[in-house]
Structure formats: C-alpha cells, structure tokens
Amino acid sequence: MTKTTIFPQFFSSLVFFPLVMVLFVTFGLTGFAGAVEIQKVTSEKGIEAWLVEDHTVPIIALNFSFEGGSAQDPEGKEGLTRLLAATMDEGAGDLDSEAFQARMEELAVSISFSTGKDRFYGSLRTLTPTLTEAARLLAMAVNEPRFDADAVERMKTQLSAQARRNESDPDAIAGRSLAESMFASHPYARPTLGTDETINGLSARDLSVQHAKIVARSGLTIGVVGAIDAQTLKSLLDDVFAPLAETGELVAVSDLEPEFGKEVYQELPVPQTTILLGLPGLKRDDPDYQAAYVMNHILGAGTFTSWMYEEVREKRGLSYGASTSLSPYRHAGLLIGSAATKADRAGETVEVMLDQFRRMATDGPSAEELNSAKQFITGSYPLRFDSSGKIARQLVALQNSDLGIDYFDRRNSEIEAVTLDDVKRVAKRLLAEKKPTIVMVGPKQG
Incomplete structure (x- = not known):
C-alpha cells in the first residue's frame, strides 16, 4: 500500500440533501492539524484506487473514470456518450427510474455520470451509515443500467432542448465553430452534446452498445475521500467494479495537430x-x-x-x-x-x-x-x-494524466x-x- 501526502485542508460534502446539511451543522467542518495521506489500495480482485482516509465527518466521496469519452461517439450518433451519462442513473437492476431516484433521495445518496472528450466520469456521495446500500446502487448503475424506453425518451427530450438552445447561444456557437475549424474531421470536432437531430435518432440499443464499449476495467481510475478504511474500500471496489468486463471495444483515436490561421x-x-x-x-x-x-x-x-x-x-x-x-x-x-x-x-x-x-x-x-x-x-x-x-x-485527474x-x-x-x-x-x-x-x-x- 503506497502513501504520499497533501496539504492540510478542510473537508466538506457535495451531497445536497437535508440530512447531510444537518450533519454539517452538527459536526462542523474543522481543519486538519497535519498532512493527509494518500494510500494506493488494491482490492482482492485487482481493482486499484487512491484513498484519502479521514473520519472527521461521516461522509464518503468516490470519483472514478473510464477511458473513452465523446470521441467514441460514432459518426452520425453525436451525443451518444452524453446520453449514456444522463441515463445510467435512470433505473438499474431491479429498480426502474422512479424507484432508483426515490431510493437515492431516501438514503441521501448522490450518484452521477458525465463525459468529456477523452474519458467517461462517475461519482458517488454518501454517508457512512448508508454506505452498503449506496454501494449496491452504484454497482447496479455501473453494471446493470436499464435504459428503459420512458427514461431514455425523457433524457433525450431534455438534451434535445439544450441542443436547440445552443443553436442560438453565442458562446455555444463560438465554441462549436472553433472546434470545427481547428479539428476538421477528427472526432474532437463533433459536439459532445450532439444535435437535436442526432440525439433524437439514438436508441436504447445504441446505449447498451456504448456502455459495453466504454464501461470496462481497463483504464479505470478511482479516487476516494472520507470516512472509510482501506479494508472496507477493497470490498466496495470488488462489489462495484469487479463484475465489469476486463476490456471494452474502444475505437482508436489519433493524435492531431489542430489547424490554425482561419x-x-x-x-x-x-x-x-x-x-x-x-x-x-x-x-x-x-x-x-x-x-x-x-x-x-x-x-x-x-x-x-x-x-x-x-x-x-x-x-x-x-x-x-x-x-x-x-x-x-x-x-x-x-x-x-x-x-x-x-x-x-x-x-x-x-x-x-x-x-x-x-x-x-x-x-x-x-x-x-x-x-x-x-x-x-x-x-x-x-x-x-x-x-x-x-x-x-x-x-482521479492525477491518475488520468x-x-x-x-x-x-x-x-x-x-x-x-x-x-x-x-x-x-x-x-x-x-x-x-x-x-x-x-x-x-x-x-x-x-
């Protein structure tokens, strides 16, 4: 188990639920007197994470990323990875969207996903008393997203509306124009959000294929902070990530020299x-x-x-x-x-x-x-x-770089x-x- 240190700091949670806010008031956010250790933890099944352990408040933050972001969107299906991020917590395992979201709210648990050009991201925020159930929900979202028709259509409607707004937003237009000008036919030129047309053309089948393509153990990076010890974390890592396929089916993305002077x-x-x-x-x-x-x-x-x-x-x-x-x-x-x-x-x-x-x-x-x-x-x-x-x-960012x-x-x-x-x-x-x-x-x- 490898260790290093970072500066003294203050911990707080990004979970926006009433119970967590009560804990803030009850326990306060006190500074640490010494440096904080970073531990490299490897589970029994070979899942690695970097851990900053602290028990000042009973809160755990877990962030992770997979290799492959929106640059993996097939041509004509721009926005697919962004839609994947929007739907993975909209029902999983034996819980449909409504039941999954209700259970997270009941437990004061936050699970979310997002994407960049190169990587796909996820996060968990939970209190220690609900860690076991939070890990179960996360494992379901990561391994068994349902992609139910009603949930997929609802997310498509939201993303399509955002894409239409971007058509008249000067900042969005400028950013898209700059990418198209400099990246030409490279996947980086494609809009991460997609367009109204491409989003509406996506299906649950597309999401299942993209999930299998990106969400795999190879290239997985994990960072954990809070009231959890290494041994407990090892079990969580195996429960959540060990069931994943070892490798996905990523399409090779080439390096490029952006075009300038336009x-x-x-x-x-x-x-x-x-x-x-x-x-x-x-x-x-x-x-x-x-x-x-x-x-x-x-x-x-x-x-x-x-x-x-x-x-x-x-x-x-x-x-x-x-x-x-x-x-x-x-x-x-x-x-x-x-x-x-x-x-x-x-x-x-x-x-x-x-x-x-x-x-x-x-x-x-x-x-x-x-x-x-x-x-x-x-x-x-x-x-x-x-x-x-x-x-x-x-x-997570340090591991990715x-x-x-x-x-x-x-x-x-x-x-x-x-x-x-x-x-x-x-x-x-x-x-x-x-x-x-x-x-x-x-x-x-x-």
Missing part, C-alpha cells in the same frame, strides 16, 4: 460579439507544461492581474473581461483566448488580444511578474482541496523551479509567428 464570423442578433482565439497548446505530459501554465497565468488566466485583463478591460474598457486558458486534451493541446465586446469594437478587441500574444512571444514577462505569478499559483493551490469531492476529482501519487508533494516545487528563461522559451514555442484561428459570433458589424 477566420470565422457568424452573424447573430445578440447584444455583444463573442470572440474566441485558438492557438497551439500543450498536452499534459509535455515537459514544458508547467512553464506554459505560469506563462498563461501572466498572459490571461490571472484574472485581475493578467495582461489580457489589464489591456482589454482596464486600459480600454473593451470588455468586462478577457482571458486565456490551456486545454490539454489527450490527443491535442490548445491555448484559447476569449472575450465579449460591442460589435463595433470587436476588431479592436481582437487586435489588442493579438498584441498581447505577440508581446509575450517577443518580450516575455518581467522578473517581478514571474515571481508574482508563481506566488499566487503556489499559494492558491490548497483551495483545490477544500472539499472531499474536489480532492476525489483531483485523485499519469502524474504519480507524489504529485501533490512535487507540484509547488515544480512551479517554483520555472525560470524566466523557461517562460520566454515556451512563449516563443507556442506564440511566435503563430496566426490563431479567430471566431467571432455576434451582430452585423457595419
């Missing part, structure tokens, strides 16, 4: 123009990732202190905010800039943002800016661990080790002589 404008009668700029980024395993993370904080992720915020909002009043973010997918990396402004100032806003990219590539930040960024990044890191749910998600069980110990020292030369080097690598893909969605511009 300009896309879509007219939409809305008050403002939404702007997205797409540039090369890095995948998470790139040796330059931490340097790029610090660089991006200075460029546009640092909110009130970033160059984008200062130049676009503070100096010129072009937008309420402008920012940049790194998006490290498994098969590609992006750096995305975003802002929203008046239609007649959209061109000016884009130019100011491009100026910051050029400035970062040419000059880079000052030593003072670098030190300030590193202090903020390292000082704010414990905020990622102020709830059991956040910690459980972080444990293969960062190692000791990453929490190493992370701040890696940030501290980033030098001014590192930031300038990665800025040139990502930004120098690069022409971004520019997407603008908004009213007609004179």
